Amino acid sequence: MIRAGWLSHGKMVIYPIRNDIDEEGHQLINWVAKIDTPEHLERDCNRRGKLEDFLPAFADWHFDWLDIPALLRNAEVILEFPMVDQDPLPRWSHGRATLLGDAAHPMVPRGSNGAGQSILDAVARAKHRTATSTIEAGLAAYEAERLPATAAIVLQNRANPPDAILRAVFLRTSDKPFKRIEDVISQEELLAITGGYKKVAGYTLEDVARRMA
Numbered sequence: 509m510i511r512a513g514w515l516s517h518g519k520m521v522i523y524p525i526r527n528d529i530d531e532e533g534h535q536l537i538n539w540v541a542k543i544d545t546p547e548h549l550e551r552d553c554n555r556r557g558k559l560e561d562f563l564p565a566f567a568d569w570h571f572d573w574l575d576i577p578a579l580l581r582n583a584e585v586i587l588e589f590p591m592v593d594q595d596p597l598p599r600w601s602h603g604r605a606t607l608l609g610d611a612a613h614p615m616v617p618r619g620s621n622g623a624g625q626s627i628l629d630a631v632a633r634a635k636h637r638t639a640t641s642t643i644e645a646g647l648a649a650y651e652a653e654r655l656p657a658t659a660a661i662v663l664q665n666r667a668n669p670p671d672a673i674l675r676a677v678f679l680r681t682s683d684k685p686f687k688r689i690e691d692v693i694s695q696e697e698l699l700a701i702t703g704g705y706k707k708v709a710g711y712t713l714e715d716v717a718r719r720m721a
């Protein structure tokens with residue numbers, strides 16, 4: 509069984525972060541509780557989170573194999589990250605300096621993209637560094653390739669992120685349980701959402717093959 513939720517009422521992602529399971533079956537995990545709120549929008553990623561701000565949204569998330577409220581209460585540490593981004597910048601390079609990664613294109617953290625796009629920046633920067641005769645020309649070519657590409661993702665993440673699938677399912681089911689995803693959303697629609705996002709983010713098979721060539 510899966511329960512995902514949506515941002516208006518609370519969405520949760522849980523994943524293991526260390527491949528080290530003890531004799532009692534315990535493993536270190538990270539959980540992310542995402543929730544829409546008119547507050548907590550300050551651009552500060554160094555704040556401690558407060559349980560009372562989000563626990564009520566997950567108070568009835570009890571499964572026979574996992575007790576979410578207990579999991580949240582037992583966390584060693586809770587951090588709070590605002591779901592904010594920044595309008596795409598008109599330029600990244602100034603003389604022999606440029607921007608890369610979050611400094612260049614902070615994006616709403618949806619679609620597991622920040623680090624992935626930072627790596628693609630680095631690959632492009634290295635490629636243009638060796639293919640051009642001056643540092644400035646290399647930075648200009650890097651920026652011409654990566655600024656429009658990442659600006660499109662920043663804007664896409666605001667309107668139609670990859671987890672728009674969860675939003676569609678949440679709205680169509682009113683968060684009620686269902687047995688088959690196909691009864692709620694067709695394979696074609698699912699592929700259209702994920703395929704569309706892959707194109708914008710540069711993650712299609714063709715994109716990957718082109719980079720590997």
Ligand SMILES: Cc1cc2nc3c(=O)[nH]c(=O)nc-3n(C[C@H](O)[C@H](O)[C@H](O)COP(=O)(O)OP(=O)(O)OC[C@H]3O[C@@H](n4cnc5c(N)ncnc54)[C@H](O)[C@@H]3O)c2cc1C
Nearest residue numbers: 540553589608609610611617619620621622623624625626
């Ligand atoms: C909870 C969470 C989950 C995430 N999950 C994902 C995911 O699943 N997939 C994904 O792709 N992305 C994910 N991201 C986003 C990803 O972590 C960032 O997009 C990525 O780390 C950006 O890389 P960066 O090198 O640009 O910046 P950073 O990783 O922030 O690196 C910047 C570095 O500069 C250092 N620094 C800052 N100021 C100075 C200074 N004055 N002097 C010297 N050093 C300095 C910082 O200490 C830091 O080490 C997640 C982020 C968070 C917070």
